[in-house]
Amino acid sequence: MSDQDRVEKPALGIMERGYRGAVEKQFFDAFYLAAELHRHPGGLDLLLRGQAATHAVRARPTPSLRLGDTELDTVTDSRVNLRNLIEAGVRVWVEESALAAFGFAAPLDDVLMDGIRVAADGELALRWPEYRAVYFL
Amino acid sequence: MARRIPPTDVLITLMGSPNEDDRTTTALRLAQALLERGASVQIWTCGNATLLTQRGLTDDKPRNLASWNSAYPTTAALAQRMLKAFPDQLYWYGCRFCSDDRGAVDHLPEVVMRPPAGYAANVAAATRNLMVGVI
Numbered sequence: 001m002s003d004q005d006r007v008e009k010p011a012l013g014i015m016e017r018g019y020r021g022a023v024e025k026q027f028f029d030a031f032y033l034a035a036e037l038h039r040h041p042g043g044l045d046l047l048l049r050g051q052a053a054t055h056a057v058r059a060r061p062t063p064s065l066r067l068g069d070t071e072l073d074t075v076t077d078s079r080v081n082l083r084n085l086i087e088a089g090v091r092v093w094v095e096e097s098a099l100a101a102f103g104f105a106a107p108l109d110d111v112l113m114d115g116i117r118v119a120a121d122g123e124l125a126l127r128w129p130e131y132r133a134v135y136f137l
Numbered sequence: 138m139a140r141r142i143p144p145t146d147v148l149i150t151l152m153g154s155p156n157e158d159d160r161t162t163t164a165l166r167l168a169q170a171l172l173e174r175g176a177s178v179q180i181w182t183c184g185n186a187t188l189l190t191q192r193g194l195t196d197d198k199p200r201n202l203a204s205w206n207s208a209y210p211t212t213a214a215l216a217q218r219m220l221k222a223f224p225d226q227l228y229w230y231g232c233r234f235c236s237d238d239r240g241a242v243d244h245l246p247e248v249v250m251r252p253p254a255g256y257a258a259n260v261a262a263a264t265r266n267l268m269v270g271v272i
Binding site for chain 2: 075
């Protein structure tokens with residue numbers, strides 16, 4: 001394998017935790033880092049598991065938050081951030097058992113956001129050797 | 138002479154770290170809801186939560202490369218706006234030990250830094266106490 005082959009492999013991002021500071025982070029969150037990593041040679045695949053699996057589930061937009069006299073409409077909306085990643089070309093998987101733990105089971109077409117792929121347990125772990133790097137986000 | 142702590146209906150002790158989970162958001166939402174209903178509230182921050190009100194945060198977060206012209210207020214700005222909107226209902230205290238221990242030595246002027254041993258007086262000044270997270 002040449003060096004050129006090696007740098008063009010994608011990296012795998014694994015996101016297990018969600019909801020890490022809507023007011024503090026607003027936009028500067030794990031999805032923001034993922035967008036940056038996707039700009040690296042080879043781009044990024046992303047696996048959502050654990051609590052983060054719920055980011056892939058369709059939901060209403062995050063409501064604004066009133067603090068003092070301020071209507072804060074820039075709190076984190078994970079689905080908007082995830083949609084931006086997909087539109088940028090990031091391939092996103094969500095682990096089936098993680099969805100099941102939150103009560104989401106097949107058929108999932110009406111449950112998941114468009115463009116999300118479902119992965120069986122361990123499916124992506126078996127593919128780690130195919131990736132240039134694995135990032136726990 | 139010991140500082141007199143104004144009595145409040147509720148004390149929210151925020152010990153959970155920012156940027157770890159949504160406890161900070163929950164605590165601020167709860168405080169806002171109580172204040173809008175006319176209750177008086179004191180917020181006491183410990184641990185990493187003392188970082189929320191540093192003046193070094195300025196009013197706005199650094200620019201978002203994906204939305205260059207959007208403004209995102211910092212937690213310090215939001216705390217200041219809450220204190221301004223509810224001047225006779227909301228008080229904000231910080232644990233001086235936790236703050237000094239993290240090098241956070243320049244807080245909003247509205248934030249009263251208190252010694253850990255002073256926490257008991259704040260608890261005594263509140264009708265109800267709610268602790269959110271742990272250090």
